[in-house]
Amino acid sequence: MSETTVISIDAMGGDHGPSVVVPGLAIAAEALAGRAVRFLLHGDEDRLAAELARVPSLRAICEVRHAERVVAMDEKPAQALRRGKGTSLWNAIEAIREGQADAAVSAGNTGALMAMSKLILRMAADLDRPAIVAGWPTLRGVSTVLDVGANIECDAERLVDFAIMGEAFHRAVHRVERPTVGLLNVGSEDQKGHEEVREAHRLLRDGGLDIDYRGFVEGDDIGKGAVDVVVTDGFTGNIALKTAEGTARFISTQMRAAFMSSWLSKLGALVASGALKTLRARLDPSSLNGAPLLGLNGAVVKSHGGADAKGFANAVKVAADLAQSNFNSEIHRNLQQVTAVLGRAREAAEAAGGEPESAK
Amino acid sequence: MSETTVISIDAMGGDHGPSVVVPGLAIAAEALAGRAVRFLLHGDEDRLAAELARVPSLRAICEVRHAERVVAMDEKPAQALRRGKGTSLWNAIEAIREGQADAAVSAGNTGALMAMSKLILRMAADLDRPAIVAGWPTLRGVSTVLDVGANIECDAERLVDFAIMGEAFHRAVHRVERPTVGLLNVGSEDQKGHEEVREAHRLLRDGGLDIDYRGFVEGDDIGKGAVDVVVTDGFTGNIALKTAEGTARFISTQMRAAFMSSWLSKLGALVASGALKTLRARLDPSSLNGAPLLGLNGAVVKSHGGADAKGFANAVKVAADLAQSNFNSEIHRNLQQVTAVLGRAREAAEAAGGEPESAK
Numbered sequence: 106m107s108e109t110t111v112i113s114i115d116a117m118g119g120d121h122g123p124s125v126v127v128p129g130l131a132i133a134a135e136a137l138a139g140r141a142v143r144f145l146l147h148g149d150e151d152r153l154a155a156e157l158a159r160v161p162s163l164r165a166i167c168e169v170r171h172a173e174r175v176v177a178m179d180e181k182p183a184q185a186l187r188r189g190k191g192t193s194l195w196n197a198i199e200a201i202r203e204g205q206a207d208a209a210v211s212a213g214n215t216g217a218l219m220a221m222s223k224l225i226l227r228m229a230a231d232l233d234r235p236a237i238v239a240g241w242p243t244l245r246g247v248s249t250v251l252d253v254g255a256n257i258e259c260d261a262e263r264l265v266d267f268a269i270m271g272e273a274f275h276r277a278v279h280r281v282e283r284p285t286v287g288l289l290n291v292g293s294e295d296q297k298g299h300e301e302v303r304e305a306h307r308l309l310r311d312g313g314l315d316i317d318y319r320g321f322v323e324g325d326d327i328g329k330g331a332v333d334v335v336v337t338d339g340f341t342g343n344i345a346l347k348t349a350e351g352t353a354r355f356i357s358t359q360m361r362a363a364f365m366s367s368w369l370s371k372l373g374a375l376v377a378s379g380a381l382k383t384l385r386a387r388l389d390p391s392s393l394n395g396a397p398l399l400g401l402n403g404a405v406v407k408s409h410g411g412a413d414a415k416g417f418a419n420a421v422k423v424a425a426d427l428a429q430s431n432f433n434s435e436i437h438r439n440l441q442q443v444t445a446v447l448g449r450a451r452e453a454a455e456a457a458g459g460e461p462e463s464a465k
Numbered sequence: 466m467s468e469t470t471v472i473s474i475d476a477m478g479g480d481h482g483p484s485v486v487v488p489g490l491a492i493a494a495e496a497l498a499g500r501a502v503r504f505l506l507h508g509d510e511d512r513l514a515a516e517l518a519r520v521p522s523l524r525a526i527c528e529v530r531h532a533e534r535v536v537a538m539d540e541k542p543a544q545a546l547r548r549g550k551g552t553s554l555w556n557a558i559e560a561i562r563e564g565q566a567d568a569a570v571s572a573g574n575t576g577a578l579m580a581m582s583k584l585i586l587r588m589a590a591d592l593d594r595p596a597i598v599a600g601w602p603t604l605r606g607v608s609t610v611l612d613v614g615a616n617i618e619c620d621a622e623r624l625v626d627f628a629i630m631g632e633a634f635h636r637a638v639h640r641v642e643r644p645t646v647g648l649l650n651v652g653s654e655d656q657k658g659h660e661e662v663r664e665a666h667r668l669l670r671d672g673g674l675d676i677d678y679r680g681f682v683e684g685d686d687i688g689k690g691a692v693d694v695v696v697t698d699g700f701t702g703n704i705a706l707k708t709a710e711g712t713a714r715f716i717s718t719q720m721r722a723a724f725m726s727s728w729l730s731k732l733g734a735l736v737a738s739g740a741l742k743t744l745r746a747r748l749d750p751s752s753l754n755g756a757p758l759l760g761l762n763g764a765v766v767k768s769h770g771g772a773d774a775k776g777f778a779n780a781v782k783v784a785a786d787l788a789q790s791n792f793n794s795e796i797h798r799n800l801q802q803v804t805a806v807l808g809r810a811r812e813a814a815e816a817a818g819g820e821p822e823s824a825k
Contacts, residue, residue, distance in 0.1 A: 244715060254651055258659050291614055291703040299618050299700060324707025328715035340659060341704055343651040344697075347684025348705040352712040355604060355688035356748065360720070363737075363744040370740030377733020380723040387719050 109141040110428045112421060113206035115197040116148035117175040118213025119410045119417070123148060126212070127156035129417030131163055136418060137425055144421075145206050147172045147193040172196050176217045178410060185217035186224060194218060198225045201403040207428035208404035210395075210420050218407055219255060219398060226403040230266045230440050232256055235398030237339070237407065238274060239346050242393060243330030249275040249284075250327065250335040251399065254343035261304035262443075264288065264336055268309055269439045270399040271334040272316045277430035278423055279333070287322035287332035289341060297321065301338070314443065353388065395420030397427060399436075404428055469501040470788045472781060473566035475557040476508035477535040478573025480771045483508060486572070487516035489777030491523055496778060497785055504781075505566050507532045507553040532556050536577045538770060545577035546584060554578060558585045561763040567788035568764035570755075570780050578767055579615060579758060586763040590626045590800050592616055595758030597699070597767070598634060599706050602753060603690030609635040609644070610687065610695040611759065614703035621664035622803075624648065624696055628669055629799045630759040631694040632676050637790035638783055639693070647682035647692035649701060657681065661698070674803065713748060755780030757787060759796075764788055 116126045130144055143166045146153055150171040157163055172193040176185045189195045194213050200206040202225050211218050219234050228235070236252035251271045256263060268286050275284040288306055290298040295306065298321070309318040319332050324345060327335055337345070364374040374381060386392070394416035398405045404427040408420035427433075476486045490504055503526045506513055510531040517523055532553040536545045549555045554573050560566040562585050571578050579594050588595070596612040611631045616623060628646050635644040648666055650658040655666065658681070669678040679692050684705060687695055697705070724734040734741060746752070754776035758765045764787040768780035787793075 242715065244718060257651065289704060291617065291700055324704040324709075325711035325714070327708060328711030337704075340651055341701055344649060344684040344701055345704055345708040348687060348708050349684075349712040351685035351688030352709040353716060354685070355602065356713060356716050358604060359744055359747050363740040363747075366740050366743065370737040373733045373735070373737020373740065375733070376736055377724060377730040380726050380730030380733065383726065384719055384723040387723075388716065 109143050110208075110425060111143050111145055111200075111206045112424050112428065113145045113197045113200040113209040114147065114421075115194045115209070115211035115213050115218075116146040116153055116169075117172070117193040118211040118218075119408065119412065120178070120212075122175075123152050123156045125412070125414050125417055127153070127160060127163070128414035129412075130167065130421065131160045132414055132418035133421035133425075134163060134166060136422055140425065140429065142166065142425055143168070145170060145197075145200055147196040147200070148175070149193075170196060170200075176214050178214050180214055180217060182214075182216035182220040185214060186220050189217070189221055195221055195225070198222055198403075198405065201405070202226055208406065208424035210406045210408060210417075210424045212408035212410050212412055212417060212420070215407060215410075218405070222398055222401050222403070222405045226401045226405070228400055229402050229437060230270065230400035232263060232266065232400045235400045235405070236267055236270060238271065238397050238399055239342070240393035240395070241327055241335070241346075241349075242388070243328055245330030247279060247393065248327060248330055248333055248335055249279070250337070250342060250346065252337065252339040252342050253346045253396070254339050255398075256339040258340070259301060259338035261301050261308060264301065264305035264338065265308050265312070265314070265443060266400070266440065267336045268305075268316060268318070268334065269314070269443055270436055271336060273432055273435045273439060274397060274399060274427075275333050277432035277435075278426045281333055283317050284333035285317045285319050286334040286336060287319050287326065289327075289335055289337035289345070290321040290323065292323065293321045305336075357388070391416030392419060395423035397423060402433075404433065469503050470568075470785060471503050471505055471560075471566045472784050472788065473505045473557045473560040473569040474507065474781075475554045475569070475571035475573050476506040476513055476529075477532070477553040478571040478770075479768065479777070480538070480572075482535075483512050483516045485772070485774050485777055487513070487520060487523070488774035489772075490527065490781065491520045492774055492778035493781035493785075494523060494526060496782055500785065500789065502526065502785055503528070505530060505557075505560055507556040507560070508535070509553075530556060530560075536574050538574050540574055540577060542574075542576035542580040545574060546580050549577070549581055555581055555585070558582050558763075558765065561765070562586055568766065568784035570766045570768060570777075570784045572768035572770050572772055572777060572780070575767060575770075578765070582758055582761050582763070582765045586761045586765070588760055589762050589797060590630065590760035592623060592626065592760045595760045595765070596627055596630060598631065598757050598759055599702070600753040600755070601687055601695070601706075601709075602748070603688055605690030607639060607753065608687060608690055608693055608695055609639070610697070610702060610706065612697065612699040612702050613706045613756070614699050615758075616699040618700070619661060619698035621661050621668055624661065624665035624698065625668050625672070625674070625803060626760070626800065627696045628665075628676060628678070628694065629674070629803055630796055631696060633792055633795045633799060634757060634759060634787075635693050637792035637795075638786045641693055643677050644693035645677045645679050646694040646696060647679050647686065649687075649695055649697035649705070650681040650683065652683065653681045665696075675799075717748070751776030752779060755783035757783060762793075764793065 234255040406424040594615040
């Protein structure tokens, strides 16, 4: 690979395909100006040529690789895998394995993206599937929450793996030297929660891992930004994330209704329109779009299927941040260490007679 | 018991004790005017007399029962149980068992309230602890979500019990003739989620229970009001609820900051102050305060420890609604039925060769 970072793009993925992907790349290219980045676009040659014709500035840094076929948004992962070769999604990931690209981005079918990534790149961590990361807006900035949907059932070691991967990710993308890490639970005392979360707590606290672990955090601590990295299983994380989205939608609907309720309130909204615009921008989910799949031998970023060009651009920026950091080697080193550390922690716990406490 | 509904009050509970409880009862009495309700106040005689002296309208419907001691807000449940007899909390619950009251309300120590309720009233359902119910504001009104924190690990049958209890509760308190019920999960397809949630889904769908079960719902469906009753385990429910609270706090902080950002936006906020006041009222948690503990032989309602008088009044209203409905007999009948229904469902599933599917 040259010193230029190459990002492989599934240009057909998402609800809108190339008509959002290409304008998204234009925005990303502008945001990444000064950082040597090139894009490898996989998809229908003719459609991509037509879209690229509208954005002359992109032509010098884009290369199109024709792909005959596309994975449908509603295709089952197993089916997508069987007939996957030659699709724009497959080829986008394959380019990483072949050493032609440093990272891949797709707004396509999430299940297919995960299954193909796992098959083509293989897992670096001992997980069922790559962990999905969410960027979460907080009172202190942005926190990293994982897993938000891939690994539904997680034992303590998987939660520890998430902590290690999430911490390295947060450092790479949000440039925090030593991110703080918390474990999502229903209370802050040691005996709270189920056995998996309590064992993970003991391992993170006593295992001698080189991360700034702060203990249990609760649901309302996420929005406060109490820690930089919030670790949880994919079931709880998915429900927490979607519940937060639902709450945000509920409040913004109520706010709109309140401001439309009388001519006076409409006038007030007009006068404060600058403030409301700032508020909308701060709550805009597209500024946080781009969920990396962690635990793979390679950097793969999922864009929301319905993301607009600005959102897609953000996903591309996340991919560039990952590719241009030492994220992968860091994760790799940490995951190798963790096996040894977990072994030592187990021995120490056994020596101390510290059998796992039973649920209370 | 006479035809008057008697509500037993732990008058010393909560962060503020009688100084919030008594004004709260005054608000509740006004809201319940026309419904024959009396209050039995347990706590320090002198303090209660002093508070009641300020609210003459209450004297005719309040009776004070002196209690020497109070359970501290931070006391461990086990300790509170050991030295619980004679505390205002204990006596408030004991009054139900003795047939002197139809329901009890406390803003005190949640763990102690649950432990004492379970000991004194005993469980009607096969649960570790009473299930805690949250009223959740939605685009369509209010939904009932349970369990939000008591039963951390739940098998399929417990989730089915929650569905039955939540449905009866929603009918009693929100006067919906046939509430719809959903099971919280990470997707809507049958094979999504972990085994417990999938088995509960099969039982609710195929078990012939007389409830309007609508299948799986996701986190963002709660705020939409997609169903009246959302069923989940206490771990996930607690995290969803607190995440929603954290999100609401995050957004209102951002909103305040936006309106304070310039003199123009301040002016806008002033002009739209009526609308903003309506919005605050709609998002005011005190209008939803009062979480019943379900699954007990008796109606016990937990008020938030930090609730104000208006919030406490709402908890008292929930207790009155429960006591004046046929909620308890309904639950009792349904819980007896469910054992039979679950047995039949099991047999049917076995006959159909329907072994639980393994996780995918």
